[in-house]
Amino acid sequence: MPASAPVLSVVVPMLDEADVLPLFIERLRPVLDGLGEAYELVAVDDGSRDATPVLLQAARRTWPELRVLRLRANAGHQAAISAGLAAARGAWVVTLDADLQDPPEIIPDMLRAARAEEADVVYGVRTDRSSDSAFKRRSARAFYGLMRAMGAKDAPDNAGDYRLMSRATVDAVNALPEDHRVLRLVVPALGFPSTTVGYVREQRAAGASKYPLARMVRLSVDAVTGFSSAPLRLATWFGLGGFVLAVVLLGYALVAKIVGHTVAGWTSTVVIVAAFGAIQLLCLGVLGEYVGRIYATLQRRPTYYVAHDSLRDSSPAPADAEERPHRT
Template sequence: MSGVPELSVVIPMYNEEAVLPALVARLRPALDALGVSYEVVAVDDGSADGTASLVDDLRIEWPHLRLIRLRRNSGHQAALTAGLHRSRGGWVVSIDADLQDPPESIGDMLRLAREKNLDVVYGVRGDRATDTPFKRNTAGLYYRLMRRIVGPDLPSQAGDFRLVSRSVVDVLRRMPERVPVYRLLIPSLGFSSGSVSYTRERRAAGETKYPLRKMVALAWDSTADFTAAPLRLATWLGMAAFTASLVAMVFGLVVWANGTVIPGWTSLFLAVLLFAAVQLICLGLLGEYVARIYRTLQNRPAFHIGSDSADTSAAASAVPAQRTPATMP
């Protein structure tokens, strides 16, 4: 496909070989029905199965399909960043490969953006009945917490299924974050936005790529990237510990003045452990932020492009994660 497409669809993929046939069967008709020129940017995030090979085979029958291969597994947000940075469309949609977010909603997003002159259209999960109660409850807690951090502009139950204009992508390419959390970063930019509600479906095939460990990591990245509240929490814990030590000193003086001897060492031992634990928590929180500063100063790429089927140059390129934009093919 030649020329600049009107629409780019970015799909991060990691070990999605099982779901790819179902994805293509639904995505291609949905995009063909839009009547606009488009490209599908499949970003293989260092898959260990045959995902990349299958996408390459599918490109023979579907010339709109484009394959970007990362040299190693860099994570969902990094793969999404690679796709956004190298997308060419005037509008860019990001969607996961598992078909929990319906490709048919892309048309609704594009129409809403054009009719109301919006820069961002979020896909909002109106019904999450297919998720487990644990995931629904933890997701609800996550969005309530993030709305307190980012502000009311953050749409509830909006993940990484969204449509953005080229103006938004250009701003995102200049952002200093090493690996941005887009579900928080994009609402914080203040672009005009709307939303399209949909029913979240079950994963079409394969296994989830977001287990509890990654969900906790996402929650921490979201918190640490957008607020210094944990540092303030460390300060308050330190103040509380200092106040408690003052109270303990007054109590000790009163006991000494009354001539009462407190036997045993258990209370002293527990107190030392308590204060030591608070200090370690504070040091740990400080260390997390110092580590982020260190990684930022290193300015290392968050991902490395191994190949891009739309790139006419023979040499593979590395896309820096901050400040320096990627070279467009």
Template sequence: MTGPGPTLSVVIPVFNEESALPLLARRLRAVLDDLAEPYEVLAVDDGSTDGTGGRLAGLRAGWPQLRVLRLRRNSGHQAALLAGVFRARGAYVVSIDADLQDPPEVIPEMLRRARVDGLDVVHGVRADRSRDTAFKRWTAAGYYRLMRRLVGKQVPAQAGDFRLLSRAVVNELRELPERNPVLRLVVPWLGFPSGEVSYQRAERVAGRTKYPLSRMLGLAAESVTSFSAAPLRLATWLGLAGVAICGTLVVVAVLAWAAGATVTGWPSLYVAVLFLGAVQLLCLGLLGEYVARIYTAVQARPPYLVATDTAEPADPTGPGRVELVDSLR
């Protein structure tokens, strides 16, 4: 691309969203065209296996601002989001999901607040989640309470990956050595001036959720181990508690023996063995989570592989070429 970059880049991680894309394109394009600002829409196809790729190609034929970045394989929502944010060229970068639960109509207000109030980050905060299931609301509330306790009050409650970032924030993110950052925690941690725009969370317009319980638990585990050593301290406290309880049981046993009140039996031994075994396994599991992160960091594998980017000229070596993209640069 020659000349100055666009004012606004909108990054959309996409995985098997064939049915949602036309609805998203219609609403998003109307909002962005009304801004009268140079913009690009960067759709990151995260290894979709349905007709998402063809749908994006069809939309791009009639929407010149649409840019498609295709990853070689499914790398996960956070990796796809990171790929789009790092490749975006706008002075401001907005990330939004394809399911329209986060309304594109909020984007102009985000941009206005960033300019008028001099903000580098504007979080989209879900003021009303009544359309989510009770289980989803309960687990989300628990996640944000835990993150605010571990990371700090700068993490906004009920703010997901719908946000606006300035170019300064994006450049700072690129300099971080962390290979798989959780952006909803890393961005507040950077300390840039930030604000919030609230909105009502809608129902998914089409398709199925890409964040089932297993992925939500995975995100929670990644968030905790990325930002806090509290689980390791928990293992230490559990070990100390085990030592204290066992010491107490030893004193009780000695006193019972001295009083001649000992009874041969298995219950006390059975409970003690189970307790100590459970504490040891839990501590090993917590240690294993951190060792796994060290192992991943030592491997130094890129978090995503870019196959094609419609903003770049075709590679003369052929379409099979794969570009390895390192999240560090």
């Protein structure tokens, strides 16, 4: 790490955050300036199509610690965080969303906890999620329950992507070869010493959520298939269970035929076809997710493209040097 590297890097993925960005800067800058230590704010613009890039460039004129990392196209929330981690230079790195649901004011608490307890990771844990909808709270409990059942026992409940990591942790994450990684499971799986800092989750300060239901489902699928092979074994058990169920229902259909309570041949045909069809489709879907991940890995396509880094691209660069592909 260079001698001029900051003590703290704060990585913030941003996608169309023009409405909330002024409020975010107003709250975050006093916190970072008050640390009394060298820092950098790595704002990862994930292909925003609103005024976010303009506002970031305007803020850089009066905030020299602000560093803008612009991706060529939208790569997704987790990929944007990975891009920021790859670029961050600090001895400690915080990942934080710009919506102000996770208050930046606890960053000093995270840093103190890491140093006092000699922890490599400090998770921000939501002690009060009353600002979230009932559906989101229930789905979050179901998600973390499923992850624990699959072996992710080190992942703290109600901990999202608000965390502080040591340089050793960040280097370990950056060295991982896997694609479409879900950091809220990958970081605990490393097994580095960790602790937690609690906070009350707030309402989004402005703008709209960038995590609709479809993206939440996609994140959950990536988490499940990227973390464990248990669903493959589950597919096998589903197949065996479906076979047993089909045999039982076939016996029922035969008895019903003998006593004359059914149309000849109809029940047994429908039951067997429906049971085996459902099981086969489910198992094929699970297998397809894993095959898809293998296919994406074999393609070796970059997960994101860095179009501009204000730290390194202060002077015009050749056209062939503007895009730098990266894999996560």
